[in-house]
Amino acid sequence: MLSFFDPLRGMDYLSVLVRLLTATLCGTAIGIERSMKNRPAGFRTHILVCLGSAVAAVTAHFIYLVLQMPADVTRLGGQVITGLGFIGAGTIIVTKKMSIKGLTTAAGLWTTGIIGLAIGSGFYEGGLLGTVLVLLTEASLAKLSARIQPDPKFALELLYNDKDALNAMMRYCKDKHMNILGLQIHTQEDEGAAYAAYAATVKLAGNLKAAELIEQLSKMPGIVLVYED
Amino acid sequence: MLTFFDPLRQFTFGSVVLRLLLALVSGGVIGYGRSRKNCAAGLRTYMLISLGAALAITVTLYEYQMLHSTWADIVAVVGDKFDATRLASQAVTGIGFLGAGTILKVAHQQVKGLTTATGLFATVCMSLAAGAGFYECVITVLLLIVLVLNIMTPLEIGFKRRLRNITLNVQMDSVEDVAAVSEAIEAQNATIYETDVEKVKSPASAIFILQMSRSNSSHSGMLSSVAELACVRSVQELIS
Numbered sequence: 001m002l003s004f005f006d007p008l009r010g011m012d013y014l015s016v017l018v019r020l021l022t023a024t025l026c027g028t029a030i031g032i033e034r035s036m037k038n039r040p041a042g043f044r045t046h047i048l049v050c051l052g053s054a055v056a057a058v059t060a061h062f063i064y065l066v067l068q069m070p071a072d073v074t075r076l077g078g079q080v081i082t083g084l085g086f087i088g089a090g091t092i093i094v095t096k097k098m099s100i101k102g103l104t105t106a107a108g109l110w111t112t113g114i115i116g117l118a119i120g121s122g123f124y125e126g127g128l129l130g131t132v133l134v135l136l137t138e139a140s141l142a143k144l145s146a147r148i149q150p151d152p153k154f155a156l157e158l159l160y161n162d163k164d165a166l167n168a169m170m171r172y173c174k175d176k177h178m179n180i181l182g183l184q185i186h187t188q189e190d191e192g193a194a195y196a197a198y199a200a201t202v203k204l205a206g207n208l209k210a211a212e213l214i215e216q217l218s219k220m221p222g223i224v225l226v227y228e229d
Numbered sequence: 230m231l232t233f234f235d236p237l238r239q240f241t242f243g244s245v246v247l248r249l250l251l252a253l254v255s256g257g258v259i260g261y262g263r264s265r266k267n268c269a270a271g272l273r274t275y276m277l278i279s280l281g282a283a284l285a286i287t288v289t290l291y292e293y294q295m296l297h298s299t300w301a302d303i304v305a306v307v308g309d310k311f312d313a314t315r316l317a318s319q320a321v322t323g324i325g326f327l328g329a330g331t332i333l334k335v336a337h338q339q340v341k342g343l344t345t346a347t348g349l350f351a352t353v354c355m356s357l358a359a360g361a362g363f364y365e366c367v368i369t370v371l372l373l374i375v376l377v378l379n380i381m382t383p384l385e386i387g388f389k390r391r392l393r394n395i396t397l398n399v400q401m402d403s404v405e406d407v408a409a410v411s412e413a414i415e416a417q418n419a420t421i422y423e424t425d426v427e428k429v430k431s432p433a434s435a436i437f438i439l440q441m442s443r444s445n446s447s448h449s450g451m452l453s454s455v456a457e458l459a460c461v462r463s464v465q466e467l468i469s
Binding site: 002009070071072081082085088100103111115117122145 | 241246261269270271273274280282289312325329
């Protein structure tokens with residue numbers, strides 16, 4: 001390991017002070033980046049997590065090295081990791097569309113806590129390296145992450161008045177190698193005429209465009225209306 | 230183990246940098262595929278937890294090194310209770326909790342987010358190997374996880390489409406119509422295993438768990454024959 005940190009690895013007050021301040025700084029650096037994106041966990045949360053973890057690690061060292069009581073120096077740190085898992089689970093939000101938000105925040109808090117443990121143990125190299133890598137990941141990949149295009153999924157709804165129309169549409173999707181991921185049929189009445197509506201989520205295959213699919217389906221006999229949801 | 234990696238198993242600053250980067254990149258590879266599928270846990274989530282888990286192991290290795298060098302005389306007096314797997318084991322528990330937060334109950338006997346939770350769990354375990362310098366394991370497991378998450382998904386969906394056992398969620402005008410729906414299902418030679426009336430008030434809704442006959446096993450055929458009934462407002466196939 002890097003030898004210039006060696007004077008700060010002991011259990012004197014100066015070393016403890018440096019560890020707690022370093023943990024505060026690292027927590028601030030990660031937290032400010034999250035705050036700028038207006039995420040639920042801002043920089044105070046990250047400082048507290050990082051500082052708290054560092055205190056736990058330093059206290060374990062104090063008990064073993066200064067009080068010289070038999071202990072496993074990593075036990076407190078281990079429980080910090082579990083505890084942060086709980087806190088992280090609490091930051092996860094279920095939206096109305098039944099999807100998840102806040103998982104990246106949870107993962108970030110968890111990793112910040114482990115960085116705090118590294119610094120609190122006097123493993124400055126690990127703590128600082130971790131902070132730099134988190135900042136690089138968060139800052140540089142936020143843009144890249146937004147640019148990753150999910151595989152095109154396409155929700156389709158069509159009205160038909162003839163059972164054969166549905167079969168024709170299923171056959172069409174099969175011919176084009178499109179996967180139908182979900183299926184819902186309901187009947188609805190419109191100006192006296194009864195229609196069956198069919199909602200499907202299909203995965204577009206190859207280079208077939210959504211507009212092209214709608215056009216092809218609209219031409220089929222028995223199909224009244226097709227639209228993209 | 231492969232002796233080729235041995236120089237990198239020493240606990241030096243260089244090898245720590247390598248281990249953390251390996252964890253970050255491996256997490257990124259898994260996360261990229263998940264982002265493409267628009268899953269709850271994407272690129273950054275996977276990279277962050279991989280980094281955290283690998284860092285937890287390097288902290289353990291650091292403590293071990295210190296206990297056997299600088300603090301060796303204290304260890305001789307107080308005794309050695311150090312457990313090199315403690316931090317790693319808690320990382321596994323911690324990520325289990327996090328994963329539990331991603332699991333949602335979406336409908337009758339249906340959950341979503343289980344693959345996300347288990348993906349995070351497997352990734353953390355892989356990163357523990359990275360932090361420990363168990364490079365051959367990381368590379369092997371990375372390949373296997375990517376294989377499972379990317380290649381197995383279409384296989385699983387295709388398999389489920391061909392299953393004869395399906396679950397239908399039917400909305401109808403009133404509870405009395407359950408009998409009519411059951412008849413329509415049985416008219417297709419299907420066997421109903423379970424009928425579960427979920428809502429009694431209009432529109433009533435019920436879940437039918439059934440097995441279609443071998444000769445007549447088209448999912449869409451079953452849906453449209455149920456939808457044809459006048460009392461039925463909507464039919465939906467539930468896929469887990």
